[in-house]
Amino acid sequence: MLQQTQVARVVPRWDAFLARFPDPKSCAAAPVSEVIGLWSGLGYNRRAVHLHQAATAVVARHDGRLPSTLAELQALPGLGPYTARAVKVFAFEQRAAVVDANVARVLARAVIGHKLSPAEAQGAADALVPDGPSWVWTWNQAMLDLGAQVCTSRRPACAQCPLRAQHCSWAGAHFPQPDPALGSAGVSVRQAPFAGSDRQGRGRLVEVLRDGPLANDGWADAAGWPTDPGRAARVAASLVADGLAVRAGDQLKLP
Numbered sequence: 169m170l171q172q173t174q175v176a177r178v179v180p181r182w183d184a185f186l187a188r189f190p191d192p193k194s195c196a197a198a199p200v201s202e203v204i205g206l207w208s209g210l211g212y213n214r215r216a217v218h219l220h221q222a223a224t225a226v227v228a229r230h231d232g233r234l235p236s237t238l239a240e241l242q243a244l245p246g247l248g249p250y251t252a253r254a255v256k257v258f259a260f261e262q263r264a265a266v267v268d269a270n271v272a273r274v275l276a277r278a279v280i281g282h283k284l285s286p287a288e289a290q291g292a293a294d295a296l297v298p299d300g301p302s303w304v305w306t307w308n309q310a311m312l313d314l315g316a317q318v319c320t321s322r323r324p325a326c327a328q329c330p331l332r333a334q335h336c337s338w339a340g341a342h343f344p345q346p347d348p349a350l351g352s353a354g355v356s357v358r359q360a361p362f363a364g365s366d367r368q369g370r371g372r373l374v375e376v377l378r379d380g381p382l383a384n385d386g387w388a389d390a391a392g393w394p395t396d397p398g399r400a401a402r403v404a405a406s407l408v409a410d411g412l413a414v415r416a417g418d419q420l421k422l423p
């Protein structure tokens with residue numbers, strides 16, 4: 169929920185979601201359309217579908233309880249290396265290293281000093297986590313915060329950074345260019361503008377479908393492309409392919 173949405177907007181959605189779906193079993197038992205409905209306004213609607221699929225898998229494979237091993241977590245729909253490790257660290261407080269864009273930037277600059285491959289980034293992070301369960305949560309949170317608040321993408325606050333004096337490779341080498349974080353695995357690249365994108369049209373269509381089925385001749389208007397029904401049809405087909413919609417006669421509706 170927090171991937172692209174501000175905390176203040178997420179909190180009421182989170183509360184409503186947990187009130188309706190307090191555990192995987194209740195989520196799995198609901199139609200996926202209800203999960204998509206509660207996801208309204210949070211963006212990336214495929215996550216709602218993945219969440220429902222993951223809840224269904226947790227019930228089927230793990231008796232309704234979230235597993236704690238990386239292999240089992242990553243076998244769940246929608247859970248990649250980052251989310252699986254985040255669950256392991258922050259829910260179960262077990263040893264693992266979370267690597268998001270912020271952590272990867274710190275690793276590339278401070279630890280390795282050059283552009284990182286995915287394996288190098290994860291390997292470096294894994295090697296750094298201190299032993300002892302009491303450290304796991306704190307260490308990972310500190311790395312996330314350091315990247316988000318201090319070692320930022322454009323203007324790293326090196327003067328305030330606790331790593332600068334002794335531990336930062338890039339600072340120790342007097343900041344040679346290019347910045348080691350550029351192009352490193354996990355470090356985000358700028359996304360194409362949302363306005364006018366297919367993502368925007370997909371979001372608009374799903375928003376209309378939350379209110380009920382939509383006839384074929386209404387797709388173009390609903391997607392915001394009244395003069396381009398071909399594009400609307402292509403986007404509608406992508407929603408069907410992603411499990412976010414189904415065709416029913418001459419209508420499109422939530423699954």
Ligand code: SF4
Nearest residue numbers: 319324326329332336
């Ligand atoms: S000294 Fe600067 S570049 Fe190095 S980790 Fe700190 S903020 Fe990042």
